[in-house]
Amino acid sequence: xxxxxxxxxxxxxxxxxxxxxxxxxxxxxxxxxxxxxxxxxxxxxxxxxxxxxxxxxxxxxxxxxxxxxxxxxxxxxxxxxxxxxxxxxxxxxxxxxxxxxxxxxxxxxxxxxxxxxxxxxxxxxxxxxxxxxxxxxxxxxxxxxxxxxxxxxxxxxxxxxxxxxxxxxxxxxxxxxxxxxxxxxxxxxxxxxxxxxxxxxxxxxxxxxxxxxxxxxxxxxxxxxxxxxxxxxxxxxxxxxxxxxxxxxxxxxxxxxxxxxxxxxxxxxxxxxxxxxxxxxxxxxxxxxxxxxxxxxxxxxxxxx
Amino acid sequence: xxxxxxxxxxxxxxxxxxxxxxxxxxxxxxxxxxxxxxxxxxxxxxxxxxxxxxxxxxxxxxxxxxxxxxxxxxxxxxxxxxxxxxxxxxxxxxxxxxxxxxxxxxxxxxxxxxxxxxxxxxxxxxxxxxxxxxxxxxxxxxxxxxxxxxxxxxxxxxxxxxxxxxxxxxxxxxxxxxxxxxxxxxxxxxxxxxxxxxxxxxxxxxxxxxxxxxxxxxxxxxxxxxxxxxxxxxxxxxxxxxxxxxxxxxxxxxxxxxxxxxxxxxxxxxxxxxxxxxxxxxxxxxxxxxxxxxxxxxxxxxxxx
Numbered sequence: 299x300x301x302x303x304x305x306x307x308x309x310x311x312x313x314x315x316x317x318x319x320x321x322x323x324x325x326x327x328x329x330x331x332x333x334x335x336x337x338x339x340x341x342x343x344x345x346x347x348x349x350x351x352x353x354x355x356x357x358x359x360x361x362x363x364x365x366x367x368x369x370x371x372x373x374x375x376x377x378x379x380x381x382x383x384x385x386x387x388x389x390x391x392x393x394x395x396x397x398x399x400x401x402x403x404x405x406x407x408x409x410x411x412x413x414x415x416x417x418x419x420x421x422x423x424x425x426x427x428x429x430x431x432x433x434x435x436x437x438x439x440x441x442x443x444x445x446x447x448x449x450x451x452x453x454x455x456x457x458x459x460x461x462x463x464x465x466x467x468x469x470x471x472x473x474x475x476x477x478x479x480x481x482x483x484x485x486x487x488x489x490x491x492x493x494x495x496x497x498x499x500x501x502x503x504x505x506x507x508x509x510x511x512x513x514x515x516x517x518x519x520x521x522x523x524x525x526x527x528x529x530x531x532x533x534x535x536x537x538x539x540x541x542x543x544x545x546x547x548x549x550x551x552x553x554x555x556x557x558x559x560x561x562x563x564x565x566x567x568x569x570x571x572x573x574x575x576x577x578x579x580x581x582x583x584x585x586x587x588x589x590x591x592x593x594x595x596x597x598x599x600x601x602x603x
Numbered sequence: 604x605x606x607x608x609x610x611x612x613x614x615x616x617x618x619x620x621x622x623x624x625x626x627x628x629x630x631x632x633x634x635x636x637x638x639x640x641x642x643x644x645x646x647x648x649x650x651x652x653x654x655x656x657x658x659x660x661x662x663x664x665x666x667x668x669x670x671x672x673x674x675x676x677x678x679x680x681x682x683x684x685x686x687x688x689x690x691x692x693x694x695x696x697x698x699x700x701x702x703x704x705x706x707x708x709x710x711x712x713x714x715x716x717x718x719x720x721x722x723x724x725x726x727x728x729x730x731x732x733x734x735x736x737x738x739x740x741x742x743x744x745x746x747x748x749x750x751x752x753x754x755x756x757x758x759x760x761x762x763x764x765x766x767x768x769x770x771x772x773x774x775x776x777x778x779x780x781x782x783x784x785x786x787x788x789x790x791x792x793x794x795x796x797x798x799x800x801x802x803x804x805x806x807x808x809x810x811x812x813x814x815x816x817x818x819x820x821x822x823x824x825x826x827x828x829x830x831x832x833x834x835x836x837x838x839x840x841x842x843x844x845x846x847x848x849x850x851x852x853x854x855x856x857x858x859x860x861x862x863x864x865x866x867x868x869x870x871x872x873x874x875x876x877x878x879x880x881x882x883x884x885x886x887x888x889x890x891x892x893x894x895x896x897x898x899x900x901x902x903x904x905x906x907x908x
Contacts, residue, residue: 515822
């Protein structure tokens with residue numbers, strides 16, 4: 299089964315205390331689509347300007363990412379520029395130029411409307427809803443969000459929540475959204491706002507998954523060096539949704555979701571090893587499976603005798 | 604096998620935004636000894652004043668805690684008073700009165716000197732070393748420490764590290780001790796300072812364990828309500844060390860340590876459910892085993908097909 303991915307496509311300039319790279323392929327949909335493509339075919343929806351490198355379309359093709367939903371319009375591609383602090387945990391936005399993204403109205407090609415798995419990568423919740431309006435009968439919808447939408451378009455976000463199956467957000471966003479300092483209570487309250495499942499990303503501390511009757515907690519892969527944290531969350535969402543779409547069973551169950559969270563974490567752990575999508579471009583399925591196994595080793599302990 | 608536990612014994616006054624309790628049994632050795640006592644007999648070393656409630660000696664006896672190493676001297680018992688912020692993550696110390704603890708020189712009764720398992724609960728590293736000097740031939744030594752000793756008695760701490768097998772500290776302390784923002788690098792560097800194993804407590808995010816060739820990561824038990832976080836780390840250390848001492852094998856291996864970290868986490872999760880030692884006083888082995896199983900359920904995911 300393929301997964302429909304919609305989100306932003308951007309050319310970012312990212313500075314860390316060690317390196318700086320200019321006009322690199324970034325954006326939530328870029329990371330999510332490539333992350334998902336390791337597990338299932340992808341239908342990509344987004345917008346780029348006439349300055350967008352043709353080579354990226356070739357790259358998508360090589361990864362079985364159908365980019366017929368990517369509108370190419372006159373003007374410049376969305377650009378973001380930011381600088382990370384020395385601990386790579388916080389960053390400062392230096393500039394944002396929405397450019398062609400400003401008037402983006404996602405329009406699904408006819409054959410994308412039949413999508414069963416949908417990943418609404420991080421964009422305004424009104425756009426996420428607008429995409430859902432065009433999908434005939436989605437079977438499982440994952441949405442990623444961020445503090446900006448919680449703070450500025452909360453009504454739109456609230457309207458989206460009952461329409462999705464899984465919401466992904468990070469720990470501080472879960473706290474902000476519920477005004478609750480307990481992550482456990484926060485995860486459970488967000489479920490009551492609509493989504494059947496909630497995944498809370500905690501960066502170096504791993505992730506939590508809340509379901510109707512189940513709870514899952516996993517650590518993060520023990521990386522010593524992070525080169526560029528940009529897109530880690532988007533890649534997590536992509537790996538997770540791609541893995542679910544790639545399964546053959548009728549229903550998404552909690553056991554699948556646990557594995558999906560691990561695969562999302564694995565993909566994210568690779569992504570931060572290099573700038574932009576550079577690590578994902580040369581990543582292999584063998585490397586992914588190897589790291590999945592490492593996740594098991596690092597989290598295993600025996601039953602009681 | 605029994606475990607020798609040394610640390611502070613205090614009567615604390617703790618205020619949270621919801622409750623306040625006065626002169627409650629607290630102190631690192633109190634929590635650690637009771638935590639350990641679920642798994643093995645305990646030999647307790649500490650000091651109390653003549654105002655210390657006799658009933659607590661009876662309680663220790665009921666838990667197979669041999670308090671013949673607890674000196675009862677003229678004067679008042681160590682007292683601490685503090686207030687937690689509304690999120691229970693930070694607290695402000697309102698007063699500290701060392702009282703009889705000021706001149707505490709741990710002196711081990713003759714039969715305590717043969718201890719094979721030693722838990723140096725959180726006290727000044729010079730006192731921890733002083734205890735080790737009196738133990739003939741310790742097989743496995745666990746030490747807990749805190750930011751205060753890292754900041755004020757670093758030399759003493761550094762001198763202790765090569766003499767212990769496992770150091771326990773929390774995430775911010777690991778970062779402070781190594782001046783490294785990466786917890787993974789920090790945990791590994793601390794191992795190079797002496798201890799074969801390092802356990803990093805991360806509160807709501809669980810714990811990490813570093814060994815020569817292995818790494819273990821576990822989440823925290825998903826508690827919705829925390830009543831009093833005081834002593835969570837001490838109880839973790841106690842449960843962990845008690846579990847190790849209670850095993851029959853000759854050598855402590857990484858598989859045992861993984862289980863020990865889970866048992867420590869289980870004990871700590873119960874401890875924060877009530878003030879002082881009140882939850883541990885009525886805790887049963889059945890409840891502990893039940894929560895251990897829950898830890899497995901919440902962290903399990905399948906192997907790849």
